[in-house]
Amino acid sequence: MAASEAGVDTAELEDLLLRMWSIRAFELRALELFEEKLIRGSVHPYIGMEAIAVGACAALRPDDYITSTHRGHGHCIAKGLSLERMMAEIIGRTDGYCRGKGGSMHITAIEKGMLGADAIVAGSSAIAVGAAHGLRLKGSDAVVVCFFGDGASSQGILHEACNLGAVLQAPVVFVCENNEWAISTPVSAATLITDIADRAAGYGFPGVVCDGNDVLAMRDATAEAVARARAGNGPTLVEAKSYRITAHSAATKTDLRSEDELESWRQRDPIVRLAALLTNRGVDASRLDELEEAARADVATAVEFALASARPEPPEEIEDVYAPSTWNVDGRLA
Amino acid sequence: MSDRELTMSQALNEALHEEMERDAGVFVVGEDIAQLGGLFQVTTGLLERFGPRRVIDAPISEAAQAGAGVGAALVGCRPVIELQISDFVTLTMDQIVNHAAKWRYMSGGQVSVPMVLRSAVSSGIGMAAQHSQTLEAWFVHAPGLVVVMPSTPFDAKGLLKSAIREDNPVVFLEKRLLYSRLGNVPEGDYTVPIGVADVKRAGTDVTVVTYAHGVHLALQAARQLAREGIELEVVDVRTLRPLDLETILESVRKTGHLIVVTEGARTGSVASEIVARVVESAWDALRSPPARITAKDTPIPYATALERAVLPQVDDVVSAVHEIFQPTTMGDD
Numbered sequence: 232m233a234a235s236e237a238g239v240d241t242a243e244l245e246d247l248l249l250r251m252w253s254i255r256a257f258e259l260r261a262l263e264l265f266e267e268k269l270i271r272g273s274v275h276p277y278i279g280m281e282a283i284a285v286g287a288c289a290a291l292r293p294d295d296y297i298t299s300t301h302r303g304h305g306h307c308i309a310k311g312l313s314l315e316r317m318m319a320e321i322i323g324r325t326d327g328y329c330r331g332k333g334g335s336m337h338i339t340a341i342e343k344g345m346l347g348a349d350a351i352v353a354g355s356s357a358i359a360v361g362a363a364h365g366l367r368l369k370g371s372d373a374v375v376v377c378f379f380g381d382g383a384s385s386q387g388i389l390h391e392a393c394n395l396g397a398v399l400q401a402p403v404v405f406v407c408e409n410n411e412w413a414i415s416t417p418v419s420a421a422t423l424i425t426d427i428a429d430r431a432a433g434y435g436f437p438g439v440v441c442d443g444n445d446v447l448a449m450r451d452a453t454a455e456a457v458a459r460a461r462a463g464n465g466p467t468l469v470e471a472k473s474y475r476i477t478a479h480s481a482a483t484k485t486d487l488r489s490e491d492e493l494e495s496w497r498q499r500d501p502i503v504r505l506a507a508l509l510t511n512r513g514v515d516a517s518r519l520d521e522l523e524e525a526a527r528a529d530v531a532t533a534v535e536f537a538l539a540s541a542r543p544e545p546p547e548e549i550e551d552v553y554a555p556s557t558w559n560v561d562g563r564l565a
Numbered sequence: 566m567s568d569r570e571l572t573m574s575q576a577l578n579e580a581l582h583e584e585m586e587r588d589a590g591v592f593v594v595g596e597d598i599a600q601l602g603g604l605f606q607v608t609t610g611l612l613e614r615f616g617p618r619r620v621i622d623a624p625i626s627e628a629a630q631a632g633a634g635v636g637a638a639l640v641g642c643r644p645v646i647e648l649q650i651s652d653f654v655t656l657t658m659d660q661i662v663n664h665a666a667k668w669r670y671m672s673g674g675q676v677s678v679p680m681v682l683r684s685a686v687s688s689g690i691g692m693a694a695q696h697s698q699t700l701e702a703w704f705v706h707a708p709g710l711v712v713v714m715p716s717t718p719f720d721a722k723g724l725l726k727s728a729i730r731e732d733n734p735v736v737f738l739e740k741r742l743l744y745s746r747l748g749n750v751p752e753g754d755y756t757v758p759i760g761v762a763d764v765k766r767a768g769t770d771v772t773v774v775t776y777a778h779g780v781h782l783a784l785q786a787a788r789q790l791a792r793e794g795i796e797l798e799v800v801d802v803r804t805l806r807p808l809d810l811e812t813i814l815e816s817v818r819k820t821g822h823l824i825v826v827t828e829g830a831r832t833g834s835v836a837s838e839i840v841a842r843v844v845e846s847a848w849d850a851l852r853s854p855p856a857r858i859t860a861k862d863t864p865i866p867y868a869t870a871l872e873r874a875v876l877p878q879v880d881d882v883v884s885a886v887h888e889i890f891q892p893t894t895m896g897d898d
Contacts, residue, residue: 347671
């Protein structure tokens with residue numbers, strides 16, 4: 232970490248810490264809201280993985296795009312989505328990004344370059360390739376980052392998307408968030424190889440293993456991949472090694488993971504590591520607390536905003552099934 | 566606009582040339598569509614004119630082709646994805662049904678998915694079970710999709726242009742046996758509206774609702790039955806979803822009798838859906854039970870006589886009409 236830290240100024244590091252804290256505070260609060268029955272279905276917390284999204288998105292321009300997953304709140308926050316509109320969405324209110332019609336697993340914010348969270352775990356990989364090709368057709372040099380997990384890496388669509396992205400030389404970056412578990416299936420049972428990044432060679436593009444709990448390493452690895460893509464040199468697979476500290480989801484609390492394993496990863500907490508780096512630079516503990524408090528305050532404001540937002544009512548359920556067209560002026564079901 | 570005759574594949578090809586010229590965001594993806602111009606010549610000449618970024622020979626990855634179409638559509642392009650044989654839609658179902666059809670709704674209306682998935686229905690020519698299905702019912706069943714199946718070169722060109730300009734995802738199925746069929750296609754830019762049926766033959770005695778190949782079966786049956794003094798009205802819906810129920814009901818109220826002809830398998834067919842809607846809305850106008858003429862509920866066999874026995878034929882339409890006026894199955898004599 233030391234090497235990549237050298238040229239980064241303290242203000243930038245503090246900003247990265249604040250972003251990671253925003254994710255963690257949001258997820259912790261979401262888990263509470265779930266217990267209070269304000270969130271239906273489930274939420275899939277990103278706790279312990281914050282450095283992946285924050286690091287990766289720190290390498291992007293505002294006009295770059297991302298695709299995301301069911302475990303997508305971290306991606307959204309790192310991409311700059313509003314905590315308020317996210318919180319309203321996950322409790323199903325009209326001020327949510329999707330007017331309460333998508334929910335946690337389908338948050339979309341097209342103006343922020345967030346193409347939409349996908350509950351089909353690798354389902355967006357081909358979408359990312361197509362979006363990347365489409366951007367180039369439109370004369371843009373924007374890139375698309377596609378997030379997916381170790382479990383998702385076994386889905387066929389990902390294989391097809393990687394191969395298609397390679398032959399098209401699409402400006403896409405595939406980021407595999409290897410948190411070692413797909414609900415109860417350890418990655419060692421899902422694949423015989425240790426590094427999912429090794430698969431990239433099979434498609435003819437680079438695969439890079441990265442410490443997913445090192446926000447600067449993630450930023451550097453992603454920046455390199457983004458530069459490759461932007462220059463027209465095609466995809467890269469960045470594998471971020473990480474771990475989710477919480478169980479798979481709020482609704483599925485059963486956890487087969489050992490306390491030893493959990494503890495070993497708590498020792499490598501991405502927020503604690505960045506905080507330690509800042510401390511080494513002479514940043515006061517009170518300043519670090521300030522950043523944490525600021526994040527929690529933002530989340531509290533977001534919850535207030537969300538709770539004050541109206542619930543959608545019929546006939547909204549029949550709206551936006553379609554875009555308005557010659558045969559349908561109001562987008563309602565046909 | 567002057568008159569001339571084109572085949573359906575020529576008509577579709579013209580539609581693609583014109584729309585790709587008109588809008589730089591339109592591009593085509595599929596297998597063997599670029600260098601070869603497509604197995605059925607629907608994409609002939611596009612590569613030379615528009616280049617390899619807009620005319621893409623894809624690897625055999627139907628799911629990724631469809632998904633890439635969704636992605637490109639989300640950023641403002643209008644992709645036209647060709648699946649070589651329509652049975653391969655099974656490989657794209659997740660991207661079309663879980664993604665294309667739902668992305669607008671799940672996003673609360675932020676985005677639309679203006680893509681076209683077009684494919685060749687290859688039934689009736691001995692292509693066997695995995696290359697001969699007629700699967701539009703699966704897409705008619707998915708809210709958020711538009712489903713179109715033209716029966717003539719004129720309709721094919723006009724509807725493909727509309728489908729490309731349409732802001733919703735369109736599944737556009739073409740009957741392969743009709744690719745070589747000639748029909749009048751005027752010069753110049755024209756479109757055929759989505760969601761509007763066309764009465765291909767006016768008549769007073771029986772309403773036959775159908776589309777694609779069924780239109781030609783119905784018209785042949787109509788010629789035969791006209792010699793017996795029975796006049797069929799053939800309603801070509803052209804768009805299966807959204808369905809132009811009004812035109813169908815107008816016809817049924819006039820004739821009092823309904824036959825629906827589709828090539829898909831019987832159970833859960835689009836014919837079933839059309840019958841249900843007509844019965845719900847015009848029960849009082851019906852003077853005989855509606856009839857569905859569909860493929861049998863079997864996979865499509867290879868041997869000629871067996872394939873013929875599974876797929877709807879002209880005789881089936883004629884028999885169904887006879888059954889209306891001289892019923893053999895209800896009561897004695």
